[in-house]
Amino acid sequence: MTDAHDALESFRLDGRVAIVTGASSGLGARFARVLHGAGATVVLAARRSGRLEALAGELDGAMPVVCDVSQGADRERLVATTLERHGQVDVLVNNAGVGTPEPAEHETVERFGEVLDVNLIAAFGVAQAVGRRMLEQGSGSIVNVSSILGMVGSQIPFASYAASKGGLIALTRELTAQWARRGVRVNALAPGWFETEMTAEMFADERSMAWVARMAPMGRPGAPHELDGALLFLASDASAYVTGQVLAVDGGWTAV
Numbered sequence: 001m002t003d004a005h006d007a008l009e010s011f012r013l014d015g016r017v018a019i020v021t022g023a024s025s026g027l028g029a030r031f032a033r034v035l036h037g038a039g040a041t042v043v044l045a046a047r048r049s050g051r052l053e054a055l056a057g058e059l060d061g062a063m064p065v066v067c068d069v070s071q072g073a074d075r076e077r078l079v080a081t082t083l084e085r086h087g088q089v090d091v092l093v094n095n096a097g098v099g100t101p102e103p104a105e106h107e108t109v110e111r112f113g114e115v116l117d118v119n120l121i122a123a124f125g126v127a128q129a130v131g132r133r134m135l136e137q138g139s140g141s142i143v144n145v146s147s148i149l150g151m152v153g154s155q156i157p158f159a160s161y162a163a164s165k166g167g168l169i170a171l172t173r174e175l176t177a178q179w180a181r182r183g184v185r186v187n188a189l190a191p192g193w194f195e196t197e198m199t200a201e202m203f204a205d206e207r208s209m210a211w212v213a214r215m216a217p218m219g220r221p222g223a224p225h226e227l228d229g230a231l232l233f234l235a236s237d238a239s240a241y242v243t244g245q246v247l248a249v250d251g252g253w254t255a256v
């Protein structure tokens with residue numbers, strides 16, 4: 001019989017190794033701090049080495065790995081370096097992402113492809129490279145960082161971004177179907193609006209923020225710490241029987 005103490009313990013990540021892509025800023029840097037705070041050894045991946053080194057300096061035992069996730073050789077090196085140093089990988093937060101709004105009638109097909117390259121194809125590549133190792137281990141948790149825009153449309157013109165994030169949700173379900181019996185769980189986290197470099201312009205624009213306040217049932221965007229619990233839940237044994245799910249953390253945006 002599990003008691004309350006065990007339930008809390010199931011969120012701990014002591015002895016686990018977690019890779020976070022896009023850890024050089026925004027949500028990724030926050031996710032790395034949260035996993036580290038729960039006891040995990042974190043591997044920080046992104047292109048901006050200075051940012052990664054600064055964060056690694058703050059988190060005991062953290063390892064920065066410069067990695068462009070859209071490059072196959074970089075993805076392989078990320079996993080190889082992690083295994084050389086730590087011998088295992090237990091959690092992947094597939095968080096690296098790009099996107100700038102542009103009306104669909106103007107967005108070039110080339111640009112559409114570039115966004116899919118990072119947000120969907122590279123995310124598959126990282127999940128595959130890490131997943132192979134997790135399948136060998138017979139355990140692992142992958143958290144794909146999608147978006148509410150992968151679930152519903154919006155007045156923000158974001159065709160490539162929405163398509164990539166919707167694709168990531170379908171990929172989450174398909175990897176679940178293929179890997180669940182072999183011990184690897186795959187879930188998606190779908191944040192609503194959070195202030196980061198990606199959304200800086202939007203947060204600086206009064207009309208946009210009035211729109212968010214009007215549209216979100218809770219009447220406001222998310223605060224930085226409001227993804228912490230959901231991320232930790234999906235990454236840890238607290239969600240041991242949860243796979244193939246999309247957890248929206250959006251103040252009710254996708255509920256109405």
Ligand code: NAP
Binds near residue numbers: 067145
């Ligand atoms: P951000 O601050 O711009 O962070 C994006 C991260 O992705 C950066 O660390 C960037 O690092 C990394 N990245 C981009 N291209 C990369 C590449 N080719 N290789 C490796 N890393 C790459 O924005 P954010 O809001 O934190 O976004 C993080 C994730 O959350 C994204 O997937 C985004 O779509 C998702 N999301 C955000 C919100 C929101 O409201 N902020 C809402 C829903 C979903 P480098 O530039 O150093 O490579």
